[in-house]
Amino acid sequence: MFAGNRQEAAQMDRPLRLGSRVSPLAMAQARQVQAMLVSLVAREDTLFPISGFTTTGDRILDRPLVEAGGKGLFTKELDAALLGGQIDAAVHSMKDLPTRLPEGLTLAAVPAREDARDVFIARSGGALRDLPAGAVIGTASVRRQAQTLFRRPDLRITTLRGSVETRLKRVEEGAVDATYLALAGLKRLNLAHLAQTIIALADMPSAAGQGALAIVCRSDDAEARRMLSALNREEDWLATSAERAFLDVLDGSCRTPIGAHAWIEAGRLLMTGELLSPDGTQRWRRSGEVTLGADARRDAESLGRRLGEEVKRAASA
Secondary structure, rough: OOOOHHHHHHOOOOOOOEEOOOOOOHHHHHHHHHHHHHHHHHHOOOHEEEEEEEEHHHHHOOOOOHOOOOOOOOOHHHHHHHHOOOOOEEEEEEOOOOOOOOOOEEEEEEOOOOOEEEEEEEOOOOOHHHHHOEEEEEEHHHHHHHHHHOOOOEEEOOOOOHHHHHOOOOOHHHHOOOOEEEEOOOOOOHHHHOOOOEEEEEEOOOOOOOOOOEEEEOOOHHHHHHHHHHOHHHHHHHHHHHHHHHHHHOOOOOOEEEEEEEEEEEEEEEEEEEEEEEOOOOOEEEEEEEEOOHHHHHHHHHHHHHHHHHHHHHHHH
């Protein structure tokens, strides 16, 4: 189950204090990491207490996050708690994590990734192609907005933010005709049965890192880094590293419609990434692969950067 050294990790006697956003999904993810740690060291969960934090992004519900600064809005308070010594590790959704972390913090582990696909949920129960012209899609994601308009320019988009439960309720009430959710989030909340249409990644590449968790700790906390590294799944570290490199090249933020998905097959890392105009009228997509060698992490990052540069050149032509 774990890629690291279980025996070394089990020697850690001090508590490892976890931090998380307070949303139901974020806390479910933190409890998942807590359970991994309990299994790893065969200790009680009191050794891994969880503290909840309300982030800037959680407070903004009345407007798109792009109007408030984009990336980092779900991580700043947790970064401050780490650097201030209030917690020892922060559990994030990888897609919320900026491509460059504040000085003094490091990515310690990427546990086994959940399904990266999006799901489409419509009040009518149909798929995107079944909606009538003028139907309203609720989403706060500029990626999902652009990908939707690329396929269905006759639909309308409105901002829909809030928890998974809130967004589902808005569809049920008829405030919007449909919305998108991450399948990983539904699974972690035991709500996967609500997924109506699961969208193929070839049709709609997900956000970089979607479905993956990112565990961040202080760079100088060798003991925490050693323990958390035992939770890492290298295959998912490599895939998300390529996706985040692609994002970084394109200066990806919540303002930029970018999709990226990488996966490993038979020792090769494959990836598809795309950039779209916000109105969905243009799309620049590239795919590529690399054989993973002795320095697989460098290979993964290089693939993401190469595809990002190709897309950047195409978009500026």
